[in-house]
Amino acid sequence: MFAFDYVRPRSLEEAVRLRRDMADGLFLAGGMTLIPVLKQRLAMPSVLIDLAGLEELRAISAEAGRVTVGALARHASVADSPLIQTHLPALARLAGSIGDPQVRNRGTIGGALANNDPVADYPAAILGLDASIRTDRRTIGADSFFTGLFATALEPDELITHVEIPVPEAAAYAKFEQPASHYALAGVMVARAAERVRVAVTGAGPGVFRVPAMEAALARSFTPEALDGIAIPAETLNDDLHASAAYRAHLVAVLAKRAVAAALTSEPLP
Numbered sequence: 001m002f003a004f005d006y007v008r009p010r011s012l013e014e015a016v017r018l019r020r021d022m023a024d025g026l027f028l029a030g031g032m033t034l035i036p037v038l039k040q041r042l043a044m045p046s047v048l049i050d051l052a053g054l055e056e057l058r059a060i061s062a063e064a065g066r067v068t069v070g071a072l073a074r075h076a077s078v079a080d081s082p083l084i085q086t087h088l089p090a091l092a093r094l095a096g097s098i099g100d101p102q103v104r105n106r107g108t109i110g111g112a113l114a115n116n117d118p119v120a121d122y123p124a125a126i127l128g129l130d131a132s133i134r135t136d137r138r139t140i141g142a143d144s145f146f147t148g149l150f151a152t153a154l155e156p157d158e159l160i161t162h163v164e165i166p167v168p169e170a171a172a173y174a175k176f177e178q179p180a181s182h183y184a185l186a187g188v189m190v191a192r193a194a195e196r197v198r199v200a201v202t203g204a205g206p207g208v209f210r211v212p213a214m215e216a217a218l219a220r221s222f223t224p225e226a227l228d229g230i231a232i233p234a235e236t237l238n239d240d241l242h243a244s245a246a247y248r249a250h251l252v253a254v255l256a257k258r259a260v261a262a263a264l265t266s267e268p269l270p
Helices: 012-021 034-039 075-080 082-087 089-096 109-115 122-128 212-220 245-265
Strands: 005-007 026-028 047-050 060-063 066-070 132-135 139-141 146-148 160-166 170-177 184-193 196-202
Touching: 012 047, 060 082, 066 082, 075 082, 075 089, 075 109, 082 089, 089 122, 089 170, 089 184, 109 122, 109 160, 122 170, 122 184, 122 196, 170 245, 184 212, 184 245, 196 212
Parallel strands: 005 047, 026 047
Antiparallel strands: 060 066, 066 160, 132 139, 132 160, 170 184, 184 196
């Protein structure tokens, strides 16, 4: 490790001000990604701004067909929230599948989204559910938020405060995970709202992405069979020691069908 200062602001306004005053400062949420990055000296900030004291950013609420999740809500809190289990059971199940108990009890939804790991689960949920990310200065739609590998539309000193998620008519997430890390080799979120369907994929490519061909087919007929014959081009997907691109393409097709079937029955996937 290396030397750095540590501050723990008492308010959102203080946190934002500290970050703007410190050009190479970094926000610390759950630390599940940031701490290993610091240990490897891939980032060497002069100060860490610990957000743990901002309890107002942990709240979860539901109103008028939308669920609002504070950026500091931990994965375990999302998984166990009665409000989310009632209104967004697909999101609760997704959160409960992240990592292990230690990760779920420390990691936060805001930290996961700001990091935008290409194999993380939350990006598929946020993109598939057509959520909006609220920051200290604006609201960013999911389609505009994820911009590339570990990249988002956030400015360097911008802080996620809440995530607003419209409640769909039906939704489910299906994942095939790497057994050691529990990261997704491929994960697919399918969500239907009114006449619109969204399909978002994580783990398979260099970043989360939607599948328009699947969305169009499911808008016509929201059944697993509607996806017959729709393939993902393997050349656009990851190819590594865990799985080939062709295997990931096959997984996406299989998982999309499983997610549709689960959304229709509202039953959890194994």
